[in-house]
Amino acid sequence: MAQTKNADSEPAPDPNARVVTTTEDRAKAHKWFVRARELGDKRQFDYAIEYYVNGLEFWPDAVEEACKPLHGCAVARHQTGGKKPGFKDSMKRSMNDKDVKRAFLNAAWLFGHDPDNIDYMIGLARNASRLRAEHCALWAAGISLRAVESSAKSGPKQFRPLAKLFEEIGDRATARDDVAFGVESYQMGVNALNALRQRVPKDRETENGLRDMSTKLTILRGKYQDGGSFRDSIEDIDAQTDLHDEKLSVQADDRLDQLIAKAEATYRENPDDQAALARVVDLLTRREQEQDELRAIGILVAQYKSTSEYRHKHLADDIRMKQLGRNARQAAKAGDEDAAKEAQLVSLRFDLSVFKERVERYPTDNRVKFEYGVRLIRAGRYDDAIPLLQAARTDPKNRTACGMHLGRCFFKKGYYDQAIPTLEHELAEYQFSDDELAKTMLYWLGRSQEAGGQIDAARETYGKILQADYNFKDVRVKLDNLPAHG
Numbered sequence: 102m103a104q105t106k107n108a109d110s111e112p113a114p115d116p117n118a119r120v121v122t123t124t125e126d127r128a129k130a131h132k133w134f135v136r137a138r139e140l141g142d143k144r145q146f147d148y149a150i151e152y153y154v155n156g157l158e159f160w161p162d163a164v165e166e167a168c169k170p171l172h173g174c175a176v177a178r179h180q181t182g183g184k185k186p187g188f189k190d191s192m193k194r195s196m197n198d199k200d201v202k203r204a205f206l207n208a209a210w211l212f213g214h215d216p217d218n219i220d221y222m223i224g225l226a227r228n229a230s231r232l233r234a235e236h237c238a239l240w241a242a243g244i245s246l247r248a249v250e251s252s253a254k255s256g257p258k259q260f261r262p263l264a265k266l267f268e269e270i271g272d273r274a275t276a277r278d279d280v281a282f283g284v285e286s287y288q289m290g291v292n293a294l295n296a297l298r299q300r301v302p303k304d305r306e307t308e309n310g311l312r313d314m315s316t317k318l319t320i321l322r323g324k325y326q327d328g329g330s331f332r333d334s335i336e337d338i339d340a341q342t343d344l345h346d347e348k349l350s351v352q353a354d355d356r357l358d359q360l361i362a363k364a365e366a367t368y369r370e371n372p373d374d375q376a377a378l379a380r381v382v383d384l385l386t387r388r389e390q391e392q393d394e395l396r397a398i399g400i401l402v403a404q405y406k407s408t409s410e411y412r413h414k415h416l417a418d419d420i421r422m423k424q425l426g427r428n429a430r431q432a433a434k435a436g437d438e439d440a441a442k443e444a445q446l447v448s449l450r451f452d453l454s455v456f457k458e459r460v461e462r463y464p465t466d467n468r469v470k471f472e473y474g475v476r477l478i479r480a481g482r483y484d485d486a487i488p489l490l491q492a493a494r495t496d497p498k499n500r501t502a503c504g505m506h507l508g509r510c511f512f513k514k515g516y517y518d519q520a521i522p523t524l525e526h527e528l529a530e531y532q533f534s535d536d537e538l539a540k541t542m543l544y545w546l547g548r549s550q551e552a553g554g555q556i557d558a559a560r561e562t563y564g565k566i567l568q569a570d571y572n573f574k575d576v577r578v579k580l581d582n583l584p585a586h587g
Contacts, residue, residue, distance in 0.1 A: 117276040120233045122160045130160035134167050141170060142412070144466050146178035147498050150213035157209055158202065162234040168241070171209065175216035180419070181468060184498065185215040189532075196224035204228045212241075219248050219259065226266060235270060239286060242266050246289065250296050257307070260297035264290045268314055275321055287318035360384055361393070368400075378404065386420055394424050411462065418455045425451055452476045460489070467496035471503060483510040501531050505542045512545055517553030521546065535569040544574055556584055 122130075133156030140149035153171040157163065186194075194207035205228040212221040226241035246263050249255040267290030274283030294311040301307060364381040371377050378400070385397035401417035404410070425448035433441040456473035463469050471493035477486035487510050494503040504527035511520035524546040533539050547562035563580040566573050 115277075117273040118233065119235050119277075120162055122162065126159040130156040130158075130163060131166070132156075133159070134163070134170075137167070137174075138170060141174045141177075143463060144177070144181075144468055146174045146181070146183060146468070149174045150178070150210070154206055154209050154213065158206055161202070161205060161229065161232055162236045164236045164240045168209075168237055171213055172216060172244070175213045178214070179216055181472065183214065185218075186211050187532075190214070196221075196228060201228065201231045205232050205234070217248070219245060219252070219255075222248055223259075223262065223266075226263075230266060230270060233273075235273070235282065238266070239270055239282075239289070242270070243289060246293050246296075249293075255300070257297060257301060257304075260293050260300075261306075261310075264293040264297070264310060264314070267293060268317075271314075271317065271321075275317070280321060283321050284318065287314055287321060290314045291318055357384065357388060372404075382416065382420075389424075389427065391424060394420055415459075422448070422452055422455060449476065449479055453480060467493040467499065471496070471499045474503075475506060478506060478510060481513075483513050486510055501527050501538060501542075505538060505545065508542065508549065509545045512549045512552065515552075517549045520549035521553060521555070524549065540566055540570055540573050544576065547576070547579065551579070551583065559583060 133152050137149045137152035137156065140152060150171060153167045153174070157167050160166070191211065194210055196204050196208045196211065198204035198207060205225070208221060208224040208228045212218070212225045215221055222241060222245040226238050226245055229238035229241055242263055249259045249263065267286050271283045271286035271290060274280070274286055291311065291314055294307055294314065298304070298307050298311060361381070361384045364377070364384050368374070368377040368381045382397045382401065385393045398417045398420055401413045405413040405417070425444070429441065429444040429448045432444040453476050456469060456476055459466070459469045460473050470489045474486040474489035474493060477483075477489070487507065490503045490507050490510070494500050494507070504523055508520045508524035508527070511517070511523060524542050528539065528542050528546065531539055531542070543562055543566050547559045547566070550559035550562060560580065560583055563576050563583075566576045567580065571577070
C-alpha cells in the first residue's frame, strides 16, 4: 500500500464540507485505477485490490472509478477461494487508526479481502464519513445496510449505527445545502430504522429515531419540491421500491418475478447497457433455480457471441459450474450413490473443460492454473496437475495450498522422497498450526511418512493432528493400525 500523504484530499476545515480532491490527485488516482482494472480483467484480484486501494489514497470519493470495481474484484476473489484477512492483518490494518485516511485505506483493504464481513463494510462507511468522502460513505453504508437486512442474526447493534451514520451524512448535506444528497441519505436512514422496527416491534428508541429522521426527511424533501427539481432527481415511489427490493438478497417469489420481468424488459430495450445486463443476471441467479439460471446463461452466451467479450462467457461458465456443483451435493444428500457419482462426474468434466480453456486464454494467471490443477487432482490426473501447481506456486496467495496439493500428488504417484520434504517445508513456513490447511498438510505428510517406511515420524505426525482435531479424517484408524514400536 502506498504511504499516506498530506494531499489536498484531507478534510476541509468546514466540518460539513466534502473532501476536496485536486485535478492533479485525480490524475494520479486514475493511473492506479486503470492498472487495477487491467489486473482485474486478468483475474489477478489481489494485485487489483492493492492498486484500487493505492488510488483511493489520492481520490477517496471515487465510487464509480474504484469502490464499485474494488467490490467486484473482492467478490470474485472470494468466489475463487481467496483467503480472508487473519488476526495479524486486522491488527496491522486498524480501522480505528487516529490517522483518518489511514483508517479509511485500512478498511478498504480489509473489505477488499473479505467483502461479506459486515464489520469491514461498516468500517469502510464510517471512516469514509470521518474523511468526508461523502459519496463513498453513502455507498458503503448502503451495501452495509443490504448485508445487515439479509442476515437473520442482525438486530439493533447493526441497524442503529447505520441509521446514525445515514443521519450524520444527511445532516452534513443539509448544512451545505446539498438537498438531493441529503434526501437520499435520510431516506436510507429511514429504511434502516423501518427494517429494524419489523424485527423488533414496539421499541421506543427505534420509534423515536424513526419519527425524528422522518421529520428531517419530510422537511428537506419539501424544500426540494419547492425548488422544482425534486421530480427530476428522485424517481417515483414505485421505482424507488423496485431499486430497494432489487438490492435485497431474499424476496418473496412473486416480488422477485416482478423484478426479473422489469429487468428483462429494460435489458431488451437497451441490450448494450452493461448495468442492465448485470441486473437481470443477478436477479435470475438469486434464488438458485435451474430454469432461471439457464435463462441467465443464455443471455450471457448471446452477449458473448455478439460482442466476443470473454467476460460474458466467463460469468456464464461460473453460473453453470455452481449449478452443477449444487446438483452433485443435492444428489449426495439424497442418498442415491449412483446418481451422486454421476452428478459429480458431470460437474468435474465441465469444470475441467472450463479451466483448461481459461489456462489457454490466461496463460500467466497463476490463480487459474491453481484451480485447474485442483480439478486435475480430483480427476486423478496427477502428472498433468504437478507442473500447473509448480507454476502456480509462485503466487504468494496460493503458495501454501499449492505445496499441500503437490505433496499430495507426489504421494499418489508413490514419490514419497519428494512428498515428505515438500510438505515439511510448507508446514515450517505456514503461520497457523491447527487450521484446516495445516491439518491437511500434516495428514498427507503422515501418509507419506507411513508409506515411505518412516513409521515413528508418521506416528508423531498423526499424533499432532489428533491433538488439534480428534475426528479429523481417518487419522485415528491410521494411528491405531501403525506397527508397534520396534
